[in-house]
Amino acid sequence: MTERSSKLSPNPSSDLSSHHRATADAYDAIAVVYADLARNALDGFPLDRAVLAAFADTVRAAGPGPVAELGCGPGSTTAHLRGLGLDVFGVDLSPVMIDLAREAYPDLRFELGSMDGLDLADGALRGIVSWYSLIHTPPEDVPAYLAEFRRVLAPGGTLLLGFFESEGEPVTPFDHKVTTAYRWPIDDLAGLAGTAGFTEVGRMLREPQVGERFRRGHLLMTRTQAGS
Template structure:
């Protein structure tokens, strides 16, 4: 369902995402901190890569990075825009990646459509594919209260999470928090607080 929903708006999303985060220095700081944590340690996966804009940014930061997305249309756009990089159709819950082979995982708003009862599978898969010392950078919409809340995303149903709950779920899968960033919504964003978690295996 999520793949079909993003297939239907792939071209519009690619145009929207092209420069949407250029104005947010805290986001760039998070990507840079993540890149500094994993550079030279092995391959990095951008999970839920969409049209590949952040995959390309991480490549420019010196990472050996490839993208994975559930939407075939998004992968087609990513390959067209960045023919020098590798992109694959795949699910974050069942990655075609060997155990302990990744230095890092970026999941930037890639889990926002995942029902809460399914999210532990994703964290377990992150842990399986990460090498010891590997890092995850997760971006999401934060919940205002200490509970998961739903909202009507333009594409399909989505969830907002308290970062402490995500931290606990990650810890249960063997990932500890290294740091976090909060920022308020920008002028062209939904009026939700934005959260970023840096995790380490």
């Protein structure tokens, strides 16, 4: 997808809550360093790449259509998804991240926007990837994000969530290097998604590797059909 035009607001800053603004500002401040680290973030993680490949296969099996990476940061995962054959674009709160993504991947589309208030039509997307982008969302707000994901996905569309898993603990805040983040029990997050109208296809837990602190969780889900 090469067009830069979009129904997403070109400048959503006036609509941001204090939480959104603080998160965007925190990522703006470290965007250049973060982009350098993220560029090869999937190298050495075959299970993570396998989950993304399973998402891409599921989307393609359902037929052609646009896919959004919500919380795309500097765009490296969006580019990886494009390499898997998807018609993908990225959305992020951070203006600096979006500028870096557009510079690094000029043939892809990146737009400013908030995951809980997308200016997209109902059912506009075939797939959504939220790759560690819900982690800063206060737990009480997560159901609203999932409801928005369901709204913009077509019936039968595919959702992939990547997150930090809490390893037997309840939802737990932690001192993420950028701003406060949360670790989730995989069953609890799957349950919230089910309540929001998603059916689980599969899940993957990966233990932390060298340099990582926490277990990683991944949920692959489909949007329930209309009326179900």
